[in-house]
Amino acid sequence: MVIRAISESELVAAAASGDERAFATIVRQHADAVYGHALRFFGDRQAAEDATQEVFIKVFRTIATFDGRARFSTWLYRVTRNVCLDMNRAGRHVPQPVDPVTIEPLSEPDFANDVVFVQTFERAMSALPAEDRDALNAVTLFGLSYAEAALALGIPEGTVKSRVFRARRMLGTLLRGREGGVAGELH
Amino acid sequence: MNCTEAALLLCAAEDGEPVSSGALALAHAHCDGCPDCAAFRATLVRLHTAPAPHAPLSLVSRIISAIPENVVAQPAVAMAEAAAATVPGPCNQLPTGTDAPPEASGSSGLGATSPVIEFIPARRRWTAPRIAIALSSAAVFLLAIGITSSVLFSGRGASESDMLVTSSPESSMATESSRDDTTGTSPSTTDTGMADNIASVSPDYITFEGTVYLLEGIETPAESSLATAGAVTSSLDASGTVRIQTAYLAGTDEATLYVKSVDENEYLAFGRVSRTVGRAEYVLVTDAALAHFGEWPTLPERFGKPVTSDGAPTFRLFGFDDLGVNIYVAYGTDAGAGVAIAPGTPDDDPAAANPNWTWWEPAE
DSSP: OOOOOOOHHHHHHHHHTTOHHHHHHHHHHHHHHHHHHHHHHHSOHHHHHHHHHHHHHHHHHHGGGOOSSSOHHHHHHHHHHHHHHHHHHTTSOOOOOOOGGGSOOOOHHHHHOHHHHHHHHHHHHHHSOHHHHHHHHHHHTSOOOHHHHHHHHTSOHHHHHHHHHHHHHHHHHHHHSSGGGSSSOOO | OOHHHHHHHHHHHHTTOOOOHHHHHHHHHHHHTOHHHHHHHHHHHHHHHSOOOOOOHHHHHHHHHTOOHHHHTOHHHHHHHHHHSSSOOTTTOOTTSTTSOOOOOSOOOOOSSOOOOEEEOOOOOOHHHHHHHHHHHHHHHHHHHHHHHHHHHHSSOOOHHHHHHHSOHHHHHHHHHHHHHHHHHOHHHHHHTOOTTBOSSOOOEEEETTEEEEEEEEEOOOGGGEEEEEEEEEOSSSSSOOEEEEEEEETTEEEEEEEEOTTSSSEEEEEEOEEEETTEEEEEEOSSOOOSTTOOOOOOTTSOOOOSTTOTTTEEEEEEETTOOEEEEETTOOGGGOEEEOSOOOTTSTTTBOOSOEEEEEOO
16 A cells, blocks of 8 residues: 655645545644634633634635645634634624633642643633734644744734744743743843 | 843744754853743743643534535635635735624624534425526517517517517516615625625515415416415515415415416416425525515514624524535524525525525424
């Protein structure tokens, strides 16, 4: 049996031509990223599931318009982000606000514990300013480069860089109770 | 190198951005001597190793099992729908969601239940549109015969006045009436960007107890088989006097309604307008009185007019059949309570050309 690696563009082309297996592969490859973004956007699992479904419905129906000039992940990120924004505007789901002060800093053992860490981390993500969180999601969940994230978000690359940095710095503050895990400001 | 420069470099390296090894070494050296930056570096490492959210397997399975081969196998349909979609392609997409549909007011009232995507096999009854097409074809054929006769017997081509004679006042008024209706009752058509496939003239509809019926032709049923079903309020033409007419059923078959013509010499047969959703027959329902031919069924008044192409805030997408016709349901309900269809359905759809959203309920 010959196994051939298929490129992203081949996969997308196959899906656009009606190959169900290609679509299934796309869903499996990207469902976590889409769901993760929606979960952090709404802070609610049900809303995240609804958004994920809607994103892939839109992908099903519009993939023929994907022209391949950008990476598929870039396109998918924009679809995902817009679906979440549209759902919010339409009042179908509303982001659950997380007050940063309600996030208890992690102790050293909890910081090393995956379960506790992830729970607190996801709450901290929802507490980030939306623009910083969007930039961080684009880079970490969808694997976009700063340039691709800049294209997707319509902002300069340097702004992406600073937003990603700002998001991480705030996460450090929220998770450890002090910036980067140690008291004090970066100087 | 100061703390900010070091942290930015560490971030860039973490994200796979090109960073010179020399600069990165300097950043690490800075962190080794700076507790704050060392902690930031440790946080970066921890964030890197933290598991990202996973989509529930049930969700992924549901999405995959719902992939309709025919939806993606019709690029023309996909392209047309993409033009109306709220998510444009990568080149014309606005970055901050400003391409979204107009803002919907009020809460959706969405319950806790997850909308299940259902790609419903299309097993619709196409009787109504096919008959309409056949009648239209017959009319065109007769018109052609008339013009040909005019040429043959008068020795000249059909003049403009000849053509005008063949166009009845009723049909002209029907056209005008429908235009008014189109522009007056369906702003959602332009709002949603689904102006394609919207006709200016509707088929000949009547309503009976809220259900919409379509004129199928003249029939001569055995009167002994007819039973009075109730009353229909209609002029049975595009502009005449609205009267209350007796409606008859042949036995228990509610799919065909008979109404005597205006001169009472014959019966007009009206077929119930229906579609098949998930193997169940759904009938077109409205609470608007369709008193004249040429008027389009509209949503029952209990539903607010959708503001966006995806039905918000009144409806939510429930699924679509294998021809790509979206099926919407009211928030807090499922398809058992009825389904809504957006304007802009294909030509062979029972809702084709209707500029309004329509509501369909399971046939009893």
